[in-house]
Amino acid sequence: MDNSINEILNVLGNIRNKHVIVIGDILLDEYIYGMVNKVSTGIQIPIIDKEIVEYRLGGAANVAANVAGLCNHTTLIGRCAKDDSGNRVKQLCELYHVKLMDFESEKTVVKQRIYVDNQQVSRLDTNAFSKSVAKELKTVLSDYKVDVVIIADYLYGVVSQKVLDITTSFCKEKSVPIFYTSRDLGRFVIGGYPIVVANQKEWNLWNQSDDCPRAFITKGNEGISFLSKTKKAEKKASKKYSVNVSGAGDTVLAIISLLYGEKYISIDDLLLLANLAGELAVENKLTYVVRQFDLVDALYKHWINDDSINKIVDISLAQDIVSAWKQKKEKIVFTNGCYDLLHLGHIKSFQYSKKFGDKLVVAVNSDSSIKRLKGNGRPINNLEERVSTLAYLSMIDMVIYFEEDTAINVIKAIGPDTYVKGEEYKSKALLEAEYVKKVEYVPMIEGTSTTQLIKKIARAVEVDGQ
Known part of the structure; x- marks a missing residue:
């Protein structure tokens, strides 16, 4: 990464205040999960028993939902029918905190995906082609404070040349970036102002x-690649098994639109974040x-996979x-200690501690x-050596250091679910205990304390000296 993870996280926090408008075709994705228990006797086809039905926003609505996952002011402009599917769209927009400005259409576009044993076996589409929203946009856009505009054209009629022209003119006047994606980039004259986001197939088919x-x-x-007249950049994705690629492009579009041009986000960082989201x-x-x-x-995982030292x-x-x-x-x-001379007892305690939760912070x-x-003779190993050694242990997810005599301030800051210490502390006053929900004690391994190890080394040196 070009910038530190701290700078990137600050930007992710700051974009929450952006105002984003998404214009495009509103779709509803319906997922039907079932089982095949018998075959039709007439035409010998499997009969699917419908068990679970789930709904998600699709098309421009999915772009808006992804934007709203990262910023607090998202408006979706499109067409939606007053039918059951349209009502579900409205409910989902409310759930995802998307302000919906919908204009009427005859039918809501629905994509029904049918799964058997988690394998998609077919898709049923309810298609409805509508008028563009060009007429409505003329009055609507001027009413909004806006930082970013996205046009997402899925070829169902909401986006037209006039919509693109009106929006581009508005964005130019306000010095606001506009991002444009279409299943057919060649159907309209895009001009030089919009930033195009396309998949490889769409890009290759576009003759301009x-x-x-x-x-x-x-x-x-x-x-993902970025191309401009002055710069080219590319970031490879991790090779991961794809469970469902539907809507992944919408997610990537949302990330690119929100982060492009941000002061502390380089193009390389932007491509990395877009890849992670995809x-x-x-x-x-x-x-x-x-x-x-x-x-x-995902960013933290990438960071520590790059080098475990980043766990510190x-x-x-x-x-x-x-x-x-x-x-x-x-x-x-959470657990804490000096970890001066790392030994088997420490390793066992970390392994034991990890059983109490998902993430281990040391x-x-x-x-x-x-x-x-411990006195002036300690530590044997300095702080950098001690935290670096711990960072390379796979069962540890994060390493922090503190200046105080107790870890109370660290515990207050991160609020762990479970605090783990060695069982020798059962009989001692554990000051940190009152600040955690639960305390667990790790069994000791006889003869494996750092103090005993230091004494053993001292005796060996003494014998060698004689």
């Missing part, structure tokens, strides 16, 4: 791509809506990461803290 001043091209497992989308069975905590967690974080960053874990409903386990006393607690 050479004249496009700025574009993002998504390439599935191959990642990977999250294809891992989900249903159409996915990106959430900030998922993106923060300050309190501020620890709070952001732990908050994301908690929002993902993961249980946080806090380490600073050199000055150890001197106060």
